[in-house]
Amino acid sequence: MTDTTQGPPHDHATPGESAALAEFREFRERMNTRILGENNLVINRFFNLDGRAYENGTLDVKTKELLGLVASLVLRCDDCITYHIVRCAEEGVTRDAVFETLSIGLVVGGSIVIPHLRRAVDRWDDCERMRAQS
Amino acid sequence: MTDTTQGPPHDHATPGESAALAEFREFRERMNTRILGENNLVINRFFNLDGRAYENGTLDVKTKELLGLVASLVLRCDDCITYHIVRCAEEGVTRDAVFETLSIGLVVGGSIVIPHLRRAVDRWDDCERMRAQS
Amino acid sequence: MTDTTQGPPHDHATPGESAALAEFREFRERMNTRILGENNLVINRFFNLDGRAYENGTLDVKTKELLGLVASLVLRCDDCITYHIVRCAEEGVTRDAVFETLSIGLVVGGSIVIPHLRRAVDRWDDCERMRAQS
Amino acid sequence: MTDTTQGPPHDHATPGESAALAEFREFRERMNTRILGENNLVINRFFNLDGRAYENGTLDVKTKELLGLVASLVLRCDDCITYHIVRCAEEGVTRDAVFETLSIGLVVGGSIVIPHLRRAVDRWDDCERMRAQS
Amino acid sequence: MTDTTQGPPHDHATPGESAALAEFREFRERMNTRILGENNLVINRFFNLDGRAYENGTLDVKTKELLGLVASLVLRCDDCITYHIVRCAEEGVTRDAVFETLSIGLVVGGSIVIPHLRRAVDRWDDCERMRAQS
Amino acid sequence: MTDTTQGPPHDHATPGESAALAEFREFRERMNTRILGENNLVINRFFNLDGRAYENGTLDVKTKELLGLVASLVLRCDDCITYHIVRCAEEGVTRDAVFETLSIGLVVGGSIVIPHLRRAVDRWDDCERMRAQS
Numbered sequence: 001m002t003d004t005t006q007g008p009p010h011d012h013a014t015p016g017e018s019a020a021l022a023e024f025r026e027f028r029e030r031m032n033t034r035i036l037g038e039n040n041l042v043i044n045r046f047f048n049l050d051g052r053a054y055e056n057g058t059l060d061v062k063t064k065e066l067l068g069l070v071a072s073l074v075l076r077c078d079d080c081i082t083y084h085i086v087r088c089a090e091e092g093v094t095r096d097a098v099f100e101t102l103s104i105g106l107v108v109g110g111s112i113v114i115p116h117l118r119r120a121v122d123r124w125d126d127c128e129r130m131r132a133q134s
Numbered sequence: 135m136t137d138t139t140q141g142p143p144h145d146h147a148t149p150g151e152s153a154a155l156a157e158f159r160e161f162r163e164r165m166n167t168r169i170l171g172e173n174n175l176v177i178n179r180f181f182n183l184d185g186r187a188y189e190n191g192t193l194d195v196k197t198k199e200l201l202g203l204v205a206s207l208v209l210r211c212d213d214c215i216t217y218h219i220v221r222c223a224e225e226g227v228t229r230d231a232v233f234e235t236l237s238i239g240l241v242v243g244g245s246i247v248i249p250h251l252r253r254a255v256d257r258w259d260d261c262e263r264m265r266a267q268s
Numbered sequence: 269m270t271d272t273t274q275g276p277p278h279d280h281a282t283p284g285e286s287a288a289l290a291e292f293r294e295f296r297e298r299m300n301t302r303i304l305g306e307n308n309l310v311i312n313r314f315f316n317l318d319g320r321a322y323e324n325g326t327l328d329v330k331t332k333e334l335l336g337l338v339a340s341l342v343l344r345c346d347d348c349i350t351y352h353i354v355r356c357a358e359e360g361v362t363r364d365a366v367f368e369t370l371s372i373g374l375v376v377g378g379s380i381v382i383p384h385l386r387r388a389v390d391r392w393d394d395c396e397r398m399r400a401q402s
Numbered sequence: 403m404t405d406t407t408q409g410p411p412h413d414h415a416t417p418g419e420s421a422a423l424a425e426f427r428e429f430r431e432r433m434n435t436r437i438l439g440e441n442n443l444v445i446n447r448f449f450n451l452d453g454r455a456y457e458n459g460t461l462d463v464k465t466k467e468l469l470g471l472v473a474s475l476v477l478r479c480d481d482c483i484t485y486h487i488v489r490c491a492e493e494g495v496t497r498d499a500v501f502e503t504l505s506i507g508l509v510v511g512g513s514i515v516i517p518h519l520r521r522a523v524d525r526w527d528d529c530e531r532m533r534a535q536s
Numbered sequence: 537m538t539d540t541t542q543g544p545p546h547d548h549a550t551p552g553e554s555a556a557l558a559e560f561r562e563f564r565e566r567m568n569t570r571i572l573g574e575n576n577l578v579i580n581r582f583f584n585l586d587g588r589a590y591e592n593g594t595l596d597v598k599t600k601e602l603l604g605l606v607a608s609l610v611l612r613c614d615d616c617i618t619y620h621i622v623r624c625a626e627e628g629v630t631r632d633a634v635f636e637t638l639s640i641g642l643v644v645g646g647s648i649v650i651p652h653l654r655r656a657v658d659r660w661d662d663c664e665r666m667r668a669q670s
Numbered sequence: 671m672t673d674t675t676q677g678p679p680h681d682h683a684t685p686g687e688s689a690a691l692a693e694f695r696e697f698r699e700r701m702n703t704r705i706l707g708e709n710n711l712v713i714n715r716f717f718n719l720d721g722r723a724y725e726n727g728t729l730d731v732k733t734k735e736l737l738g739l740v741a742s743l744v745l746r747c748d749d750c751i752t753y754h755i756v757r758c759a760e761e762g763v764t765r766d767a768v769f770e771t772l773s774i775g776l777v778v779g780g781s782i783v784i785p786h787l788r789r790a791v792d793r794w795d796d797c798e799r800m801r802a803q804s
Contacts (some may be wrong), residue, residue, distance in 0.1 A: 040636070040638075049451065053773055066737065071648075103180075106176070106180050107378060107379050109741070109745075111180075111376050112211050118165035118166070176719060200335060209342055209376070231327055234578075246511065246613050310502075310589050313581075314513075367713070374713060389705055389708075393704070440769055445769070445773045445787075461602075469603060472607050479782050481784075510608070646779045647780075
């Protein structure tokens with residue numbers, strides 16, 4: 001059972017990180033540590049399994065992150081979207097691939113998805129700006 | 135394919151606009167422009183279709199906005215609720231009609247809808263205050 | 269507190285009723301009677317309130333049934349869709365009004381709604397055939 | 403990693419079992435065996451964890467099954483509801499406790515839950531008839 | 537029909553109350569008063585019924601609050617989660633019972649629940665700090 | 671605007687097609703033709719857009735079908751899952767890729783997804799049997 005903050009997104013502030021990304025990262029790290037420290041067996045195993053699901057396999061990590069992104073978009077979870085957007089950027093997924101994935105999520109999930117699409121693109125642009133500065 | 139910010143809610147700050155409404159409007163306009171500028175065909179056609187769905191037809195615009203409002207309430211999307219609340223106010227829907235629509239959404243969607251109902255009514259009151267000042 | 273089977277859809281088989289509509293109606297009536305007979309105060313009051321929400325008010329019954337229909341479509345509940353489709357037909361809502369309402373539900377809810385849209389239209393056609401035979 | 407059919411509901415047909423319960427049980431057992439036999443690590447660990455979550459702990463098994471029931475009801479999954487209804491009956495949960503749990507699910511989830519409530523009560527009555535015959 | 541702010545969470549600021557809990561409580565109280573004052577019969581009866589559902593019965597209040605908590609978690613409503621977390625703390629539910637309930641919600645609802653789990657635990661820790669200071 | 675039955679899954683019965691796949695295909699084709707024949711502009715454009723979203727682009731058709739599959743699984747729509755399972759089989763996606771995609775959907779969506787996972791695998795096995803017979 002891991003007692004870490006569950007790896008990526010990166011554990012340390014990155015130059016050029018937007019306020020939105022920093023707030024997400026810091027709260028996520030702080031609360032993951034807090035929750036795993038409670039030592040509830042079911043919760044800790046679930047967190048571990050969640051990490052496993054996106055590891056390299058028959059499908060590569062990029063494809064798996066896009067699967068996580070589209071699932072998060074149609075379920076309309078902003079924090080989950082942010083997580084997978086950051087992971088896509090870290091893995092070098094192209095902007096076109098991200099937008100095609102978002103377009104499928106929009107068609108599947110409908111206009112109710114649009115507010116989350118706006119925030120997804122805003123986070124993606126944050127990631128591109130970070131990369132440009134590094 | 136349109137490259138505008140998709141029409142209403144109004145493109146310019148209105149006297150008496152609450153902070154919540156202004157923040158919603160500005161982010162919506164900025165990100166719609168950003169997203170449409172990416173020229174993803176599927177996304178842009180979807181945005182266009184989303185506008186079409188609420189145009190005058192057999193059902194008038196007021197009724198269609200109430201349909202959009204109740205759908206947004208039971209799906210619990212605050213931004214979508216705000217959008218249709220503003221549109222209802224712009225079209226001159228009465229307060230009683232809005233509350234009857236919200237009451238149906240509450241019964242269909244259950245108590246999980248209540249936090250969104252609170253924010254919906256808060257936005258409606260913002261709109262009434264704006265109208266009183268104009 | 270009512271101990272009836274909660275009124276419409278009609279309590280007795282109608283000439284020309286399709287197998288799908290008859291099965292829905294009979295199970296609904298049997299189980300509503302069963303559930304209300306348990307005398308759980310919260311459940312019985314909820315059933316009563318559910319009936320109240322669609323009564324004539326500032327909005328007429330036709331509009332309220334369309335609100336119930338679009339909410340049921342985006343939440344993807346086949347039985348709820350069938351109920352409101354039958355009620356729309358009973359109240360004399362036109363086919364165009366029903367399709368415009370379904371089109372808004374489709375845009376709001378996305379392609380995930382399509383299988384339910386198919387069944388909604390199949391039930392509407394059942395209702396039109398019933399009316400043609402009566 | 404287990405390769406069994408994940409324990410209860412019972413692995414063998416019970417006297418007095420309704421057609422609905424038998425069909426659910428048989429398909430569940432057949433497909434669980436099929437899926438676990440694929441040896442996908444993430445899926446198999448998830449199935450194992452799913453069993454763990456309902457084991458006796460600070461909260462007893464009865465309470466945990468009621469938690470599973472209300473979660474299944476508000477998420478409107480008939481098979482999940484059937485599973486937890488059967489488990490509640492097996493554990494000796496009283497009818498009043500089941501109906502109070504269902505009443506909370508109805509208020510939280512709204513009228514969209516009612517068709518699932520009807521099927522939940524029908525399954526509960528199946529279980530009571532089974533017990534009366536055994 | 538009540539015109540109060542619907543009882544607990546407490547009507548007055550408590551020493552040691554976190555900013556998050558205070559903001560939730562104040563907005564909830566203000567808007568409940570506002571909404572109930574509109575005198576929409578269906579909405580007011582729903583609010584009354586919502587209170588009834590959690591009253592002592594065959595199941596005690598603690599168990600009912602845990603049922604409300606798990607339902608709120610799988611439906612991913614932060615305000616509803618906060619409400620039931622506060623109620624659990626007020627009723628003296630233990631931390632272990634809360635975490636076991638959260639673990640069931642996590643397994644039922646999946647990783648999409650994790651961001652809400654983080655905020656749920658943060659609110660629970662707020663409640664424990666409040667109790668330590670009182 | 672197309673007036674066809676929207677292309678794949680195949681328009682004609684295939685040797686070895688299971689009863690479940692044939693029933694899905696026939697109802698889908700009949701109702702798509704019926705709905706498109708109503709000539710509701712918004713609905714017809716949506717159907718057209720739905721087809722476009724999965725066309726070859728930066729992401730290939732296989733990847734897009736996996737995106738559609740995981741989105742359908744977490745949203746728990748059996749017909750949508752069947753559609754994308756059939757499409758994956760038609761495009762030659764491997765069984766391992768399908769199971770890895772399903773495993774991500776299971777972790778994201780939780781145990782509530784399991785009944786749909788069972789039916790998804792049952793449909794996949796139908797497709798493999800069809801291929802073995804052709």
